[in-house]
Amino acid sequence: MEQVSKNDGKGLIKSVQKSLKILKYIIDANEDVALSDIQKALDYNVSTIHHLLKTLIEEGFVSQNKTTKRYYIGPEIFFTWLRGRRPENYFSRVTPILEECVEATGETTNLFIRDNGEALCITGSESPKTLRAFLRIGRRIPLPCTAAGKAFLINYTREELKNYLKDTTKDLISLEEELKISRQRGYTLEINEYEEMITAIGVPVFDRNGRVICTLSTIAPSTRVDEERIEFISNKLMDASKKISELMLGVFY
């Protein structure tokens, strides 16, 4: 009678499932995790967790800090992004989504990850127009005064924001207010703020936990964007963000 979800446990290996949930927990954590953290989060027996962790360590998927005893992501997945042998590798999957965006809006669009308290541009696609904002992969930009950077902060609390305001002229209250508006409409704005004559629209990309894992931004000469255009571009960006999220949720092929 009761219609269960497609896989209600039949044929699945419990110990493996547990180990993978532990692995996910460690991957998603912002810092090294203690065994007791895992115990609290997943409610498995500490002994079970310990055995599973030992196995994960043995195979290189998890590492342990010898002094703090805490666990963190192991080398085996740490450098997965470097393994670029396959034709359908990581960059190849994401970049076409940005290219689509550029085709629709005509403006340069980039993808940023967070690295050392800055936003780092790791891929993108350039506007075909003669007058255009340049794509600069590898460039680092600050978080609190750029569209892509602000998108990383979109869900931040006042406490967290304080850390990123040391080197800027921005004050806490105005940024907080701005992020609140951004949160509501779904995108961040940067109008002649970080660079003169440049307007940028930023959008966060969320993982399955609703946390920002990377951001997208479209940059254009300010003369080419009015309110209507911002609306149009932000919609395209949000579409792209959804597509990247979907990729991460496993909607391949």
Place this chain on the structure above:
Amino acid sequence: MEQVSKNDGKGLIKSVQKSLKILKYIIDANEDVALSDIQKALDYNVSTIHHLLKTLIEEGFVSQNKTTKRYYIGPEIFFTWLRGRRPENYFSRVTPILEECVEATGETTNLFIRDNGEALCITGSESPKTLRAFLRIGRRIPLPCTAAGKAFLINYTREELKNYLKDTTKDLISLEEELKISRQRGYTLEINEYEEMITAIGVPVFDRNGRVICTLSTIAPSTRVDEERIEFISNKLMDASKKISELMLGVFY
């Protein structure tokens, strides 16, 4: 009496260990793998493999192509490289090694992954000198006529080389001969070959299976490098390569 290696199986969860070996096999494969491939490689019972794969799929670490039935890397680790929240994230670990290299040699040094039959520059560090080769992260360069590119081909057979010679003037025999020499001395060379007045030295970075997962190259104005200098730079590059390999083997903390 017999001194066994630190972990001869005690306390390790066998099913988890098997599942992780399967996962590694899939991560390392050049193409989608069949269940029978895994069976041949690891010699587990097909039923066991199937159950483990089902669990890996359920948790998102492996995906399956519905039409070919073949297995490939799942979303859960697919986008691990995008998760840049942690302070010690992926780029932050590698880039300092390149910076060290630049400090020693004074020349621009970059890291490349393979992407779509080209070498893609994903990070690097720039020479501090006034006359310098520019770092261009995001730039794509061909495999058979650049130092970084040739480093990817260093262990290639004649058959594999043929695929990469379609668009170039290079002939098979001379490239094969050049790679043979490169293999022996440990680095590749590109002297005024892809760009005029530019000399580059390339070095592969190996994974635990001895396969090239990324390459490093130092580029400099040709006027600044003689044989002795090439020797010096290549040594520094090989040191950096070893360090990155070690990172991947889990020698953290």
Place this chain on the structure above:
DNA sequence: TAATCCTTTTCAGATTATGAAAATGCTTTT
């Protein structure tokens, strides 16, 4: 239509993972 090959499912039995509890190690408190 039969044969071949590969994937998927079944199920009973045997191995293996589990969890309570104890031990160990480290830090804080008295």
Place this chain on the structure above:
DNA sequence: AAAAGCATTTTCATAATCTGAAAAGGATTA
């Protein structure tokens, strides 16, 4: 300095789970 507190690690008997042979299912070829 001793003891309490807290977290990780180990132990071990037993219950639960994984394993693997075999069969079924599905797709392609002869």
